[in-house]
Amino acid sequence: xxxxxxxxxxxxxxxxxxxxxxxxxxxxxxxxxxxxxxxxxxxxxxxxxxxxxxxxxxxxxxxxxxxxxxxxxxxxxxxxxxxxxxxxxxxxxxxxxxxxxxxxxxxxxxxxxxxxxxxxxxxxxxxxxxxxxxxxxxxxxxxxxxxxxxxxxxxxxxxxxxxxxxxxxxxxxxxxxxxxxxxxxxxxxxxxxxxxxxxxxxxxxxxxxxxxxxxxxxxxxxxxxxxxxxxxxxxxxxxxxxxxxxxxxxxxxx
Amino acid sequence: xxxxxxxxxxxxxxxxxxxxxxxxxxxxxxxxxxxxxxxxxxxxxxxxxxxxxxxxxxxxxxxxxxxxxxxxxxxxxx
Numbered sequence: 001x002x003x004x005x006x007x008x009x010x011x012x013x014x015x016x017x018x019x020x021x022x023x024x025x026x027x028x029x030x031x032x033x034x035x036x037x038x039x040x041x042x043x044x045x046x047x048x049x050x051x052x053x054x055x056x057x058x059x060x061x062x063x064x065x066x067x068x069x070x071x072x073x074x075x076x077x078x079x080x081x082x083x084x085x086x087x088x089x090x091x092x093x094x095x096x097x098x099x100x101x102x103x104x105x106x107x108x109x110x111x112x113x114x115x116x117x118x119x120x121x122x123x124x125x126x127x128x129x130x131x132x133x134x135x136x137x138x139x140x141x142x143x144x145x146x147x148x149x150x151x152x153x154x155x156x157x158x159x160x161x162x163x164x165x166x167x168x169x170x171x172x173x174x175x176x177x178x179x180x181x182x183x184x185x186x187x188x189x190x191x192x193x194x195x196x197x198x199x200x201x202x203x204x205x206x207x208x209x210x211x212x213x214x215x216x217x218x219x220x221x222x223x224x225x226x227x228x229x230x231x232x233x234x235x236x237x238x239x240x241x242x243x244x245x246x247x248x249x250x251x252x253x254x
Numbered sequence: 255x256x257x258x259x260x261x262x263x264x265x266x267x268x269x270x271x272x273x274x275x276x277x278x279x280x281x282x283x284x285x286x287x288x289x290x291x292x293x294x295x296x297x298x299x300x301x302x303x304x305x306x307x308x309x310x311x312x313x314x315x316x317x318x319x320x321x322x323x324x325x326x327x328x329x330x331x332x
Contacts, residue, residue, distance in 0.1 A: 041283070178274040178276075190266060200276075201272045205277075
């Protein structure tokens with residue numbers, strides 16, 4: 001609504017074909033990861049879930065190499081190594097105490113989201129990122145409405161207690177507001193910088209979980225989580241003259 | 255607006271996005287909590303009542319309070 005008020009032209013794609021592609025793409029690649037994400041959050045501690053989710057750049061680089069034939073840089077390989085060590089530390093120390101299904105669900109979400117991140121580069125060629133942001137909200141809403149036909153429009157659990165009502169309202173506002181600001185940020189400073197700043201998310205989530213839910217991480221697990229964040233930052237650092245010639249052959253040349 | 259101002263504004267906007275969005279998972283945990291905690295309290299069934307009504311089961315997504323408030327009509331009369 002805010003985007004529409006600011007500039008209504010951004011809400012509409014250039015033609016029907018583009019609208020269909022954006023709707024279909026968002027319906028599959030946003031709804032799927034979203035469902036997996038909330039399932040995993042239910043099964044895992046918030047901090048573990050969020051750090052796991054933020055491994056997605058490792059998979060995104062792999063998909064970009066396979067599908068878009070982008071070059072694999074040494075910075076990317078270094079980031080995958082750092083993320084891998086971070087994962088071992090994060091899950092290794094608490095492997096017996098966390099839900100295996102939760103970990104697998106979040107990893108599936110991570111892979112699906114990475115696929116979304118890579119394919120969206122192709123889908124949004126020439127499209128304003130704010131238009132995609134809008135479709136990312138509308139398409140899952142349509143899909144989930146269709147999936148829950150016959151259920152009460154206002155699901156009883158939302159009003160089961162004041163805490164639940166406030167929590168659901170907060171989820172809606174945080175998700176929509178966060179997405180809106182992230183897309184605005186991309187438009188202002190570019191995706192690379194925005195993603196680096198976005199990698200603060202799991203750290204902040206761990207902090208919120210500590211304060212609000214009393215979830216404590218062990219020092220080793222926290223170190224693992226921070227390594228994952230470091231890996232994300234490494235993979236998104238702007239290319240310098242020093243690392244440009246060190247790119248490895250792309251999938252194209254094999 | 256000049257380029258440095260746009261950049262500064264963009265960084266602040268992206269930071270605000272991270273601060274806001276990172277609350278989603280914590281709020282989701284809050285939303286799940288009452289649902290997981292609110293297990294309907296069932297009195298020990300008497301011997302006579304056993305077998306007359308099927309035991310209540312936990313159906314994810316269903317409002318147990320609604321079930322509890324519903325008139326208890328024996329299955330054979332419904």
